[in-house]
Amino acid sequence: MKLYTYFRSSAAYRVRIALNLKGIKYDAAPVHLLRNGGEQLSEAYRAINPAMLLPTLEDEGNLIGQSLAIIEYLEETHPQMPLLPTDPAGRARVRSLALTVAADTHPLGNLRVLKYVTGELAQPEEVKLAWQQHWLRTGMATLEALLAHDTRTGRYCHGDSPTLADCCLVPQVFAALRFDVDLAPYPTIQRIHAACSELPAFQQAHPAQQPDAE
Numbered sequence: 001m002k003l004y005t006y007f008r009s010s011a012a013y014r015v016r017i018a019l020n021l022k023g024i025k026y027d028a029a030p031v032h033l034l035r036n037g038g039e040q041l042s043e044a045y046r047a048i049n050p051a052m053l054l055p056t057l058e059d060e061g062n063l064i065g066q067s068l069a070i071i072e073y074l075e076e077t078h079p080q081m082p083l084l085p086t087d088p089a090g091r092a093r094v095r096s097l098a099l100t101v102a103a104d105t106h107p108l109g110n111l112r113v114l115k116y117v118t119g120e121l122a123q124p125e126e127v128k129l130a131w132q133q134h135w136l137r138t139g140m141a142t143l144e145a146l147l148a149h150d151t152r153t154g155r156y157c158h159g160d161s162p163t164l165a166d167c168c169l170v171p172q173v174f175a176a177l178r179f180d181v182d183l184a185p186y187p188t189i190q191r192i193h194a195a196c197s198e199l200p201a202f203q204q205a206h207p208a209q210q211p212d213a214e
Contacts, residue, residue, distance in 0.1 A: 001026040004048065004056040006033050006040075007210035008178075010106055011067040012055035013171035016210075018071045020201035021162055022081045030212035033111055068102055071164055083164045094158050097146060097165035101172045105139025109175065129179065136172075136181045143169065144186040153188065155195050162196060170196050174207065 003019070003026050005012040019026055031054055032039045039045060040052045049056040049065045056063055057070045059077075064070050075083055084091045107113065109132045117123050117131055147153045157165035173193045176183060183190050196202045207213055 002029050002058040003027070004029045004031050004045070004054060004058070005210070005212075006031055006054050007207040007213045009033065009054045010171035010175050011053070011102070013174065013205060013207065014067045014102070014167045015055050015057065015070050015074075016205035017162075017167045017170065017202055018074055018083060018164070020204050021083065021167075021199075022074060022078045024074065024078055028211055030210075032212065038111075068098060068164070071167060075164075083162070083167065085158060085163070090152065090158060093150075093152060094163045094165045097143065097157055098168045100143050100146065101139065101168040104142070105135060105172065106175075108135040109179075132179050133181055136176045136179060139172065140176060140181065140183075140186050140189060143172075144189050147192065148188040153192075156192055162199065162201075166192065166196050169193065170202055 001019075001024065003012070003015060005016065005028050007030070031045055033054070036042075040049075040054060046052055048058075048063060051065055053065065055067060055070065056065050057073070058064075059073075064073055071083065084094055114128055114132070117128050118125065123131075147157060152158055154160040156162050157169060169189065170193060173183070173189065203209065
């Protein structure tokens with residue numbers, strides 16, 4: 001199994017966490033998002049993933065893009081250490097929490113969006129940073145409300161075992177800290193992040209621990 005990854009990619013970070021939680025061995029194939037104009041834009045990588053986005057999982061000849069699709073694939077093919085609850089309502093809640101990050105928040109701070117802000121829209125760096133911080137705060141506020149006001153939230157996002165939602169929460173916190181977003185208004189997120197950070201699966205997936213870390 002091979003994972004095309006970049007150490008600071010939030011989407012790849014999610015998949016690394018899931019792989020580690022399930023104890024799945026994989027080979028990391030780094031794709032640098034900035035070097036040489038972005039290695040993800042090369043013809044070689046375009047042949048692997050026409051969207052030219054990370055991550056991509058290669059397994060038994062199958063190429064799978066989109067982090068949540070990859071994690072669902074891992075869930076179906078490696079059911080040990082399940083990342084989704086057994087009940088339909090619980091599964092829907094975990095997916096909803098994950099999508100709050102992966103669909104509603106993260107794409108607005110994606111590299112290609114930010115390059116458009118400073119490129120075609122000709123906005124200065126301070127406007128780009130304000131854009132990032134605004135959407136990070138908006139997403140964090142939504143996630144905090146969903147977690148803090150639901151009795152199904154436990155030590156982790158849903159109960160007392162890590163789920164798909166935690167795989168998404170932790171990289172989003174990393175992004176927020178990287179861009180100087182104050183986490184004080186989000187105590188539930190902070191508490192869950194701290195609990196996740198105690199687990200080796202999350203520690204080993206951290207960007208600083210990756211072979212391509214700079």
